Amino acid sequence: MSETDTDREHYEAVVVGCGPGGAAAAARLADHGIETLVLERGTKSGSKNVSGGLIYGEESAPYTLDDLFDGFREAAAERPVTDYRIHNVAGNKVKTYDLTDLHEHDTDWCDAVLRRRMDAWLEDRVHEKTSETGGGVLTNVRVNGLLRERGEIVGVTCDELDPIEADLIVAADGVNSELGREAGLMDWEEPDEWFQGVKAVVDMDPAVVNDRFDIDDDEGVAHLFSGDLFEDVRGGGFLYTNEDSLSIGTVFHLDSLVEQQAEPQELLDALLTHPMMATWLGDEYDEREYAAKLVPDSKKVAHPEPYQDRLVLVGDAAGQMQAQGPIIKGMNHAVTAGALAADAFAVTRGNADPAAAGRRYTQMLEESGTMAKLRPRRYEVSRTLAERDVITNVVDRVLESPLGSVAVGNPISNRLLQRAYNSPFLVSMLPDTSTGYVTLPSVIGEQHGRTIHWENEVEPPTLEERIGDLTYDTDVGNPHIELRDESVDASGSAVYACPVSAEDFGGGCYRSEEVKRNGSEETVVSLDTQPCVECGTCAVVADTEWEHPRGGKGVEYREG
Amino acid sequence: MRSIVLTKGVPDFSEGAVSFDEEGHLERGKTPTVMNPNDAFAVEAALQTKVRHGGHVSGMSMGPPGYADVLQGAMESVYTDDSYLLSDRELAASDTWATAITLSAGLEKYQEEVEEIDILFAGFKSADGETGQTGPQTAWAMDWPIVTHVIALDIDPDERRLRAKRLVEGDVDEIETVEAPLPCVVVTDPEFEPTYRKASHRLTHKRLRAETEQRAQEHEDHLTTWSQQDLNLDPDYIGLDGSPTIVSSVDPIPKAPSEREATMIDPDDSGGMAEVLEAMQPYAEAGE
Ligand SMILES: Cc1cc2nc3c(=O)[nH]c(=O)nc-3n(C[C@H](O)[C@H](O)[C@H](O)COP(=O)(O)OP(=O)(O)OC[C@H]3O[C@@H](n4cnc5c(N)ncnc54)[C@H](O)[C@@H]3O)c2cc1C
Numbered sequence: 001m002s003e004t005d006t007d008r009e010h011y012e013a014v015v016v017g018c019g020p021g022g023a024a025a026a027a028r029l030a031d032h033g034i035e036t037l038v039l040e041r042g043t044k045s046g047s048k049n050v051s052g053g054l055i056y057g058e059e060s061a062p063y064t065l066d067d068l069f070d071g072f073r074e075a076a077a078e079r080p081v082t083d084y085r086i087h088n089v090a091g092n093k094v095k096t097y098d099l100t101d102l103h104e105h106d107t108d109w110c111d112a113v114l115r116r117r118m119d120a121w122l123e124d125r126v127h128e129k130t131s132e133t134g135g136g137v138l139t140n141v142r143v144n145g146l147l148r149e150r151g152e153i154v155g156v157t158c159d160e161l162d163p164i165e166a167d168l169i170v171a172a173d174g175v176n177s178e179l180g181r182e183a184g185l186m187d188w189e190e191p192d193e194w195f196q197g198v199k200a201v202v203d204m205d206p207a208v209v210n211d212r213f214d215i216d217d218d219e220g221v222a223h224l225f226s227g228d229l230f231e232d233v234r235g236g237g238f239l240y241t242n243e244d245s246l247s248i249g250t251v252f253h254l255d256s257l258v259e260q261q262a263e264p265q266e267l268l269d270a271l272l273t274h275p276m277m278a279t280w281l282g283d284e285y286d287e288r289e290y291a292a293k294l295v296p297d298s299k300k301v302a303h304p305e306p307y308q309d310r311l312v313l314v315g316d317a318a319g320q321m322q323a324q325g326p327i328i329k330g331m332n333h334a335v336t337a338g339a340l341a342a343d344a345f346a347v348t349r350g351n352a353d354p355a356a357a358g359r360r361y362t363q364m365l366e367e368s369g370t371m372a373k374l375r376p377r378r379y380e381v382s383r384t385l386a387e388r389d390v391i392t393n394v395v396d397r398v399l400e401s402p403l404g405s406v407a408v409g410n411p412i413s414n415r416l417l418q419r420a421y422n423s424p425f426l427v428s429m430l431p432d433t434s435t436g437y438v439t440l441p442s443v444i445g446e447q448h449g450r451t452i453h454w455e456n457e458v459e460p461p462t463l464e465e466r467i468g469d470l471t472y473d474t475d476v477g478n479p480h481i482e483l484r485d486e487s488v489d490a491s492g493s494a495v496y497a498c499p500v501s502a503e504d505f506g507g508g509c510y511r512s513e514e515v516k517r518n519g520s521e522e523t524v525v526s527l528d529t530q531p532c533v534e535c536g537t538c539a540v541v542a543d544t545e546w547e548h549p550r551g552g553k554g555v556e557y558r559e560g
Numbered sequence: 561m562r563s564i565v566l567t568k569g570v571p572d573f574s575e576g577a578v579s580f581d582e583e584g585h586l587e588r589g590k591t592p593t594v595m596n597p598n599d600a601f602a603v604e605a606a607l608q609t610k611v612r613h614g615g616h617v618s619g620m621s622m623g624p625p626g627y628a629d630v631l632q633g634a635m636e637s638v639y640t641d642d643s644y645l646l647s648d649r650e651l652a653a654s655d656t657w658a659t660a661i662t663l664s665a666g667l668e669k670y671q672e673e674v675e676e677i678d679i680l681f682a683g684f685k686s687a688d689g690e691t692g693q694t695g696p697q698t699a700w701a702m703d704w705p706i707v708t709h710v711i712a713l714d715i716d717p718d719e720r721r722l723r724a725k726r727l728v729e730g731d732v733d734e735i736e737t738v739e740a741p742l743p744c745v746v747v748t749d750p751e752f753e754p755t756y757r758k759a760s761h762r763l764t765h766k767r768l769r770a771e772t773e774q775r776a777q778e779h780e781d782h783l784t785t786w787s788q789q790d791l792n793l794d795p796d797y798i799g800l801d802g803s804p805t806i807v808s809s810v811d812p813i814p815k816a817p818s819e820r821e822a823t824m825i826d827p828d829d830s831g832g833m834a835e836v837l838e839a840m841q842p843y844a845e846a847g848e
Pocket residue numbers: 016017018019020021022039040041042045046048049050051052053054055056141142143144172173174175178196197198199249250251292293294295314315316317320321328329330331332334548
């Protein structure tokens with residue numbers, strides 16, 4: 001009858017994902033008068049998203065979120081960062097450096113955010129803007145693939161909607177971008193190309209936050225942690241103040257987690273229960289939410305030409321997540337990239353070549369200096385030098401030797417080290433070895449640190465309690481991840497690396513099980529996706545068929 | 561497309577809301593009135609029609625003035641454009657027949673004064689009366705075709721026809737597809753599920769929601785009330801006088817009688833516990 005199934009819907013632009021990257025792209029597209037449809041799989045934007053999170057407005061960036069969305073900072077952000085420090089930890093000894101200089105380098109403003117609140121606010125603004133040009137935002141819709149005609153990308157397919165054609169497709173679908181993978185632009189193979197971030201949001205009355213951190217309502221702190229707090233796992237911790245809560249978390253190199261067979265939730269607990277946290281956390285610990293997500297390492301994976309036909313990748317989907325030493329910058333680059341992709345489409349509109357926008361976008365990433373931040377050339381050089389084990393070992397051994405420790409430990413080096421930490425240049429050169437993350441900070445802590453005698457009373461919730469506190473809408477009978485290979489060799493890493501699984505915990509996603517086969521005992525890995533927080537870890541470390549759940553299904557973050 | 565959706569209020573039987581007196585009789589006064597749950601499927605069907613084909617949906621209800629809240633609820637949750645309440649003391653105690661006569665008078669008046677109707681949506685059975693007769697009787701009075709137990713609906717506005725999937729005999733295992741000319745009465749089944757597979761439909765749905773939230777706040781401005789006089793109905797055909805059936809009495813379901821006396825025993829009282837064990841002994845042996 002009148003519903004003609006062959007009549008495909010068409011929009012000038014389809015944006016997949018309404019995080020910061022998608023929101024910026026869509027807002028800019030609408031500013032250009034372009035008919036824009038935004039598809040977001042969460043029931044509300046932000047319900048799937050996690051960050052630390054400090055969002056930066058960089059002086060050198062062509063766009064910031066506050067430029068694109070009037071009143072963003074007042075309405076959707078938590079506290080601005082007015083105090084920035086790093087704590088080098090060796091056992092109970094802690095040496096703190098003020099990192100304000102590094103933090104303020106190229107920084108116009110920087111606010112702590114909670115993603116549910118921030119992204120939900122952005123979604124509403126984006127919907128208002130895009131509605132004016134004939135489009136809008138639809139939530140609960142998961143894009144499940146690329147629509148092709150004679151091999152060329154012409155649109156998207158969805159779980160919930162009929163296929164849609166578009167002149168521009170912006171994949172702002174975050175880390176584990178299914179579109180980036182399907183286009184062959186990104187893969188999920190190498191653990192060393194990713195970090196895993198785990199975070200707890202801790203309830204705290206605003207007056208208590210002010211009191212414990214000695215700040216006013218319109219001030220906030222950022223504390224970073226490194227050293228031997230996390231044994232030999234490479235990475236660090238953070239604590240940021242929100243209006244009425246704290247964000248406390250850890251970010252580790254995924255390959256290091258796997259090598260060390262570390263349990264992410266235990267590393268987070270190591271931070272939460274360290275004596276130095278006692279004065280900040282007090283004795284009433286109320287965890288509102290436990291969350292986790294993969295983070296790409298732009299130094300290794302930022303795609304130099306993130307487009308194909310009419311498809312452009314922005315933000316985490318393109319690997320545009322910059323770890324500048326301890327400072328993590330993903331949201332701001334996603335915003336820049338999204339806005340540039342929109343501008344690129346606007347100036348090439350009407351060009352017969354479907355890839356014109358993508359090419360232009362690539363050029364703009366380069367010319368705006370964004371690409372140089374994401375993939376600094378000097379890193380490529382220092383990586384080849386420093387990541388070679390031999391050199392690392394030698395440096396480590398020198399640092400650990402009495403002589404090296406003395407060198408790091410003398411008063412002059414103390415000042416130099418603080419300056420070195422504050423140098424964006426040096427920090428971006430720090431190799432991804434344990435030298436920068438563990439050895440150096442713990443030697444600093446040991447040599448310069450003050451011993452902390454406080455008692456930390458915090459008892460973090462168990463994994464079972466953490467899972468129990470999360471909200472899920474389970475897609476019963478339709479698991480979004482399937483285990484392709486259940487052998488321990490192929491998928492065993494997921495049992496500890498999955499942030500909601502643990503060795504000896506039966507209520508998580510991944511479990512190792514003893515089974516009898518042909519008379520002999522064998523250990524295999526099994527999977528139950530019910531408690532999954534969709535972090536993406538097992539897509540990389542296990543042999544799986546990995547997709548996101550259908551629109552609106554799966555975990556729903558309230559804080560993010 | 562011009563649709564009318566019939567809704568009625570029923571006592572809110574949900575836990576916590578419903579109130580019974582000591583004899584187990586429903587306390588109408590203390591129990592809030594909500595939309596008949598089955599009417600929700602009718603309103604969803606009306607909304608789907610509006611989203612896909614545009615047009616206008618009016619909510620209509622016959623009942624006491626308090627039913628305005630039910631119509632307002634329909635506006636809030638399923639975005640009706642305006643509301644018509646047929647309300648008059650003379651209409652009280654109508655059975656399904658008198659209700660159908662009154663509703664058809666309301667529909668006639670609507671067609672004369674507002675606009676010709678394409679589809680009349682009604683829910684399947686009400687949660688209190690459980691008769692399921694009002695829809696068919698209204699169709700009969702209007703001389704319109706009726707399709708019942710509808711689970712999916714497709715409309716061709718140009719051909720002025722609809723095609724519906726329906727459960728044969730209300731059975732989930734047997735589904736048939738029927739066609740009918742407009743105007744037509746559609747009675748939805750609780751299995752009815754609206755589908756929106758076009759982005760444009762979902763955007764319209766979202767826009768309607770935003771618009772209606774606002775409108776429902778000022779429901780009174782969008783509510784028309786018609787009395788018996790407005791409807792020009794003969795008092796002999798409406799209300800109690802016009803009702804050929806009456807509910808003569810309602811048998812309450814008796815409380816389960818408990819014949820045995822209960823004896824409380826403290827588990828720490830070893831003498832008492834021994835008595836329990838003794839009393840249980842014969843049953844244990846019988847089970848062997
Ligand atoms: C623990 C942790 C700490 C971090 N700390 C910081 C920090 O301090 N500062 C900082 O700048 N960055 C930080 N990041 C990184 C930052 O969160 C990301 O770089 C940023 O969110 C990327 O934005 P995006 O728009 O590209 O993707 P996302 O924010 O991930 O948004 C992607 C959106 O797409 C949707 N989506 C995905 N797939 C589909 C699909 N198939 N169909 C429809 N919708 C889909 C998702 O639901 C989501 O809304 C941190 C990350 C973690 C995990």
